Amino acid sequence: MTGDVRPDGPAVSRRVGAGWRALRRRLPQRRRWRDHLFTVGWLVAVWSLLWGEFTWGNLLGGAVVAVVILVFLPLPRVTFGGRLRPLALAEFVGRFVAELVVASVHVGWVAVRPGRSRLRNAIIAVRLRVRTDLNLALTAEVLSLVPGTLIVEADRAAGTLYVHVLDVRGAEDLTRSRDRVLALEARLVRSVGSDAELRMVSAPTTTTTTEPGGSP
Amino acid sequence: MTVVVIIVAVLLSIAATLALARVVRGPALLDRVVAAEVLISIMIGALGAEAAVNRHATTLPILLVLSSLGFVGSVALVRFAAGEEA
Amino acid sequence: MTGGDVLDVLVGVCLVLGGLLSLVAGIGLVRFPDVLSRTHAATKPQVLGVLLILLALAVSMRNGADLATLVLIGGFQLGTAPLAAQMIGRAAYRTGRVHQESLVVDELAEHKAGADRPD
Numbered sequence: 001m002t003g004d005v006r007p008d009g010p011a012v013s014r015r016v017g018a019g020w021r022a023l024r025r026r027l028p029q030r031r032r033w034r035d036h037l038f039t040v041g042w043l044v045a046v047w048s049l050l051w052g053e054f055t056w057g058n059l060l061g062g063a064v065v066a067v068v069i070l071v072f073l074p075l076p077r078v079t080f081g082g083r084l085r086p087l088a089l090a091e092f093v094g095r096f097v098a099e100l101v102v103a104s105v106h107v108g109w110v111a112v113r114p115g116r117s118r119l120r121n122a123i124i125a126v127r128l129r130v131r132t133d134l135n136l137a138l139t140a141e142v143l144s145l146v147p148g149t150l151i152v153e154a155d156r157a158a159g160t161l162y163v164h165v166l167d168v169r170g171a172e173d174l175t176r177s178r179d180r181v182l183a184l185e186a187r188l189v190r191s192v193g194s195d196a197e198l199r200m201v202s203a204p205t206t207t208t209t210t211e212p213g214g215s216p
Numbered sequence: 217m218t219v220v221v222i223i224v225a226v227l228l229s230i231a232a233t234l235a236l237a238r239v240v241r242g243p244a245l246l247d248r249v250v251a252a253e254v255l256i257s258i259m260i261g262a263l264g265a266e267a268a269v270n271r272h273a274t275t276l277p278i279l280l281v282l283s284s285l286g287f288v289g290s291v292a293l294v295r296f297a298a299g300e301e302a
Numbered sequence: 303m304t305g306g307d308v309l310d311v312l313v314g315v316c317l318v319l320g321g322l323l324s325l326v327a328g329i330g331l332v333r334f335p336d337v338l339s340r341t342h343a344a345t346k347p348q349v350l351g352v353l354l355i356l357l358a359l360a361v362s363m364r365n366g367a368d369l370a371t372l373v374l375i376g377g378f379q380l381g382t383a384p385l386a387a388q389m390i391g392r393a394a395y396r397t398g399r400v401h402q403e404s405l406v407v408d409e410l411a412e413h414k415a416g417a418d419r420p421d
Contacts, residue, residue: 049374050280053367104323104347111330111343119335123395125409144384150342151384152391153410162410164391166342220314227321234328238340246337246394250344253386254331257348258324260375261355265317268359273368279375287382291389298393 040066089191096142110167122168123152126181128159130189130197136161138192139185149177217269224265232258245297249290256286309361316358323351337394345387352379 040063047062048054110119128139140151140161153162165177189197235258238251260282263275330343353376360372395410 046374049370053370100346100350104326104350107330107342107346108323108326111326111333111347119339121339121405123405123408123410140388141381141384144345144387150338150345150391151388152338152395154388164338164342166339217310217314220317224317224321227318227325231321231324231328234325234332238331244337244397246390246397247340250337250340250390251331254324254327254344254348257344257352257379258328260379261320261324261352264352264355264359265320268313268317268355268362271362273363273371276368276371276375280371280378283375283378283382287378287386290386294386294389294393298396 036070039070043069083192083194085191088187092187092191095187107166119166120168122165122174124163124165124174124178126161126163126178128161128185129182129200130159130185130193132197135185135189135193135197138188139181142184142188143181149181221265221269225262228258228262228265232262245293249293249297252293253286253290256282256289260286309364313358313362316354316361320351320354320358323347323354327351338391341387341390341394345383349379349383352376 043066044059044062047065048058051058128136136154136156136159140154143149143161143163144151150164150166151161152164154160155162161181163177163181165174168174189200232255235251235255239248239255242248260279263279263282267273267275324347327343327348330347331340334340334343356372356376356379360369363369363372
């Protein structure tokens with residue numbers, strides 16, 4: 001993911017941050033080209049899908065459109081520094097589909113549940129362990145589609161997501177939602193994160209305020 | 217298949233009516249945006265269901281346009297709503 | 303019963319389930335008390351409903367080019383629904399449209415209160 005691992009955590013992340021900065025000094029040009037090529041490839045693929053077929057004309061047209069987009073509508077660079085782990089990715093996708101179904105059924109049940117019982121919700125803060133933009137964005141994106149959670153606000157600097165939880169019945173529901181967010185982040189990092197990030201997720205840290213499993 | 221068509225048509229019609237009710241009742245602009253988004257999704261669903269039953273692909277581009285329209289429309293309206301009251 | 307019949311049944315089941323989920327989303331829209339809860343209804347069941355209908359469409363078409371377009375539509379739904387939901391959630395909270403009485407815990411408000419206080 002991006003190289004801006006903030007050096008405010010344990011010593012590991014400080015070392016990682018320094019390593020990244022050194023790497024960036026050494027390979028800035030190559031990385032930038034790789035990112036651009038990746039974006040162009042992605043846009044060409046979407047363009048071809050829009051036309052519904054892969055032909056040379058479509059590929060060429062897509063490339064032109066992609067370059068025009070990149071030149072005239074530049075976006076902040078998002079570097080993908082991790083690596084793809086197919087097995088973990090498959091697990092992630094499988095769990096995602098399962099959780100999407102569970103979430104839909106749950107929201108549906110809350111919607112059709114008879115009686116005029118009051119709906120109780122909550123907004124909880126969850127501090128992610130890997131505080132990069134890409135991780136924050138991906139986790140937030142997936143979170144909105146899985147059980148009873150919806151992002152209200154994202155604090156980019158602190159790497160904290162404020163999550164709206166539907167239908168809270170007690171304190172254990174809050175703990176469970178928190179655990180679910182962190183588990184989701186761990187699955188995400190396991191599928192696309194770098195090795196350093198993977199260590200941050202699997203190591204039992206003491207710096208995070210929202211440690212999973214801490215039921216009162 | 218005829219039974220399926222009738223069931224799906226009834227389900228989607230009721231859903232669309234409910235979403236429309238929320239669009240009319242509001243109370244805030246944001247409620248209407250959410251409801252309009254659902255309404256567009258229901259339209260996608262209805263067109264998709266019709267295409268699936270009759271096995272044709274003529275409406276596929278419309279589905280594509282509708283799904284982008286829903287997103288762009290709600291983002292634009294939400295930005296407007298946030299700017300209006302913030 | 304041939305393979306084609308099985309697939310037809312699958313199409314029917316997906317269509318009915320998709321319709322049911324859309325209906326549930328509509329009911330949620332009407333019954334839920336505030337914008338954020340309604341957004342829950344608008345994202346999860348609705349997205350799954352549309353995906354199921356697209357799946358039915360893909361199964362009934364069974365050809366590559368249409369499948370590509372359907373994948374694009376489905377991906378678009380999956381990608382944009384959470385984005386729109388998050389923008390709605392943020393705007394709703396910032397403009398004070400959140401039903402405070404129905405919130406058990408509001409750590410965002412606590413955070414904001416903490417940020418305003420000079421330490």
